[in-house]
Amino acid sequence: MTKQKEPIWLKIVRIALACVFLYSGFTKAIDPVAxxxxxxxxxxxxxxxxxxxxxxxxxFCMTAAEFTLGFMMLFRIKxxxxxxCYLLFMVFFFFLTLWLAIAEHLEVNYGYNFGVVRDxxxxxxxxxxxxKETFLKNVVIMIPTLIVFFKRxxxxxxxxxxxxxxxxxxxxxxxxxxxxxxxxxxxxxIDYSNWKVGEDVAxxxxxxxxxxxxxxxxxxxADGNLVTLSEDELMTIGDEQPDFYDTYEYVDRKDSIISExxxxxxxxxxxxxxxxxxxxxxxxxxxxxxxxxxxxxLDETNIKGIQSEExxxxxxxxxxxxxxxxxxxxxxxxxxxxxxxxxxxxxxxxENHIDPIKGPFMVRDAVRSNPGLIIIQGGVVKGKYNxxxxxxxxxxx
Numbered sequence: 001m002t003k004q005k006e007p008i009w010l011k012i013v014r015i016a017l018a019c020v021f022l023y024s025g026f027t028k029a030i031d032p033v034a035x036x037x038x039x040x041x042x043x044x045x046x047x048x049x050x051x052x053x054x055x056x057x058x059x060f061c062m063t064a065a066e067f068t069l070g071f072m073m074l075f076r077i078k079x080x081x082x083x084x085c086y087l088l089f090m091v092f093f094f095f096l097t098l099w100l101a102i103a104e105h106l107e108v109n110y111g112y113n114f115g116v117v118r119d120x121x122x123x124x125x126x127x128x129x130x131x132k133e134t135f136l137k138n139v140v141i142m143i144p145t146l147i148v149f150f151k152r153x154x155x156x157x158x159x160x161x162x163x164x165x166x167x168x169x170x171x172x173x174x175x176x177x178x179x180x181x182x183x184x185x186x187x188x189x190i191d192y193s194n195w196k197v198g199e200d201v202a203x204x205x206x207x208x209x210x211x212x213x214x215x216x217x218x219x220x221x222a223d224g225n226l227v228t229l230s231e232d233e234l235m236t237i238g239d240e241q242p243d244f245y246d247t248y249e250y251v252d253r254k255d256s257i258i259s260e261x262x263x264x265x266x267x268x269x270x271x272x273x274x275x276x277x278x279x280x281x282x283x284x285x286x287x288x289x290x291x292x293x294x295x296x297x298l299d300e301t302n303i304k305g306i307q308s309e310e311x312x313x314x315x316x317x318x319x320x321x322x323x324x325x326x327x328x329x330x331x332x333x334x335x336x337x338x339x340x341x342x343x344x345x346x347x348x349x350x351e352n353h354i355d356p357i358k359g360p361f362m363v364r365d366a367v368r369s370n371p372g373l374i375i376i377q378g379g380v381v382k383g384k385y386n387x388x389x390x391x392x393x394x395x396x397x
Contacts, residue, residue, distance in 0.1 A: 004156040010147070014155060017086070017144045018074035025067025025176060027124035028059070031188040032180045033368040035059035038121035045115045056184075065089075066177045071172030073148075076158045077165045082368075083152040090145045094138050100131040125192035135221035186386045187368055194266060195366040195374060195381055202284040202379025205269040205362070208262040214255050218248040226251065268360040271328050279350055283324060289377040290324040291395070295349070296364035298331040298339045305342055305371045305387030314373070315347060317395035327371075330354050330363050 006014075028035045039055035051058075058113045069089065072082045097120065106112040120134040129137065148155070160168060183189060190195070194204050216229045227248060229237060237244050271280040291314065295301045305311060318325035327349035329336055336349045352363050367374055367384055373393060375383035385393055 004154070007153050010151055012155060013144045013147050014073060014076075015204050017141070018070045018150055020141060021066050021070030021073065021086075023070075024123055025063055025070055026179075027062040027126040027192075028121070029067060029176050029179045030183050030190050031124050031192070031368065032056070032059055032063065032184045034125050034365075035121060036065055037364075038117070038119075041117045052334040058182055060177070063180060064173055067176040068169060072169050073177075075168065076155060077160075077169050079157050080152050083149045083155075089151045090138065090142050094135075097131060097135040097138050097274055098266065103333050104131040105127045107200060111354055125188075126190075183368075185299060185388055187372075187384060187389075191384070193365060193371045193383065197381050197384055199381050200379050201376060201381055202281075203264075204266050205264050206260070206281050206284055206379070207264050210261040212255055212260040213258055215254065216253050217251045218244075219251045221247060221249055266360075266362070268352075268354065269362045270352055271326070272353065274333060279326075283326065284376055284379050286324065287378050289327065289375055289382065291318050291374060292348075292374050293325075293327040293349075293371050294363050294367050294369075295327055295329045295331075295371045296361065297370065298329050298335050301339075301370050302387060303343070305369075305390070307346070308387070308390060310390035310393070311371075311387070314390060314393050314395055319346065321395065323395065326350060328352055328363055330361070 033056075036056040038057040039058050040052055043049055043051040043055065055217070066089070069082060069085055072078060100116055100120070103112070103114040103116040106119065107114060107116060116131065118131065119128055120131065122129060122134055122137070127303065157167060158168070195201060214231050216231075216234050218227045218229065220227070237382075269280060270278045271283065273279055283292070315325055317323070325347045327345070327347060328351075329339075329349055330351075330352055331339070333351055336351060339345065340349060354360060354362075364370075366372070367386070369386040369388075371387050373383070373385040373387075373390065374381060375393075382394065
């Protein structure tokens with residue numbers, strides 16, 4: 001019996017299709033919390049908020065299914081079954097993204113309000129696509145999906161027994177489940193956020209105030225000569241020339257703009273104290289390290305994290321060594337006050353006030369942990385930790 005051979009062109013199509021699913025599954029798997037948040041948004045958009053407790057479960061399962069299908073397609077495992085699954089998968093998302101693209105168009109151009117999700121999360125946080133771009137992407141992917149489906153009988157299965165093929169597929173599933181579990185318990189192994197280690201978050205999130213030069217003009221009362229002084233010079237002129245104000249009179253002041261006010265690329269991040277003062281600029285731009293605990297929703301903060309010996313050690317070491325240690329949360333001032341009292345938190349927790357529906361959810365998205373720790377020095381992220389990894393934190397100044 002002649003061995004069935006897969007045409008080269010079909011092999012290229014199949015491998016390309018497998019790589020799309022593998023990449024999509026991988027980018028979701030390394031940040032399962034973000035995928036769970038996306039499910040939350042979809043459930044809210046479709047009026048299914050009661051499903052929120054299951055968001056992480058669906059996130060894990062869908063990501064595992066997508067990656068495993070790509071794995072099976074790549075290695076020709078149960079190819080007829082896999083081709084059917086691909087088709088069903090793509091048909092569902094084809095029509096879902098078609099509706100999302102239409103709904104977004106109606107919202108933007110005609111004032112409708114469907115509460116549509118604006119970022120599908122198809123490639124996790126690695127690639128952001130609008131709903132229109134997502135639909136067009138699915139149109140493109142549907143073409144090789146249909147080719148593989150109709151040519152599925154021309155693609156031989158891998159040379160393994162029935163049980164062997166399912167065991168091989170299980171390896172792919174275990175790989176992606178294991179990756180998701182690790183990244184869920186720690187942090188994404190590849191960080192696509194604007195808060196990754198080495199990122200200049202001051203440049204990303206802090207407005208740059210206008211810089212102006214102020215010149216003060218004085219006239220000598222004896223000979224009429226004019227003298228121009230800067231702010232710094234004016235502060236010290238009295239020490240250098242004790243009789244300056246007796247011999248010179250103020251004439252005018254000239255202001256010149258050196259650099260205009262610049263809005264931060266990502267607006268909405270602040271750290272407000274109880275008086276409403278924003279402490280973010282002072283903390284971010286300090287040349288000394290600042291240990292910032294991110295707790296986006298204090299009602300959901302893992303109490304084990306803030307009651308752990310590792311957490312207490314970090315806080316105590318910072319306080320003893322004069323290192324800045326603070327917290328930031330999206331919860332309101334009263335909730336913050338009660339939380340500090342109930343949990344004996346010795347450092348201030350600043351408020352980042354947001355719309356609970358629309359965000360922006362910068363505190364939540366900064367670190368995939370509640371609580372999570374980010375160390376910032378000179379505006380740059382020096383370290384980032386899940387609460388389970390607080391034992392790895394160094395507090396050497």
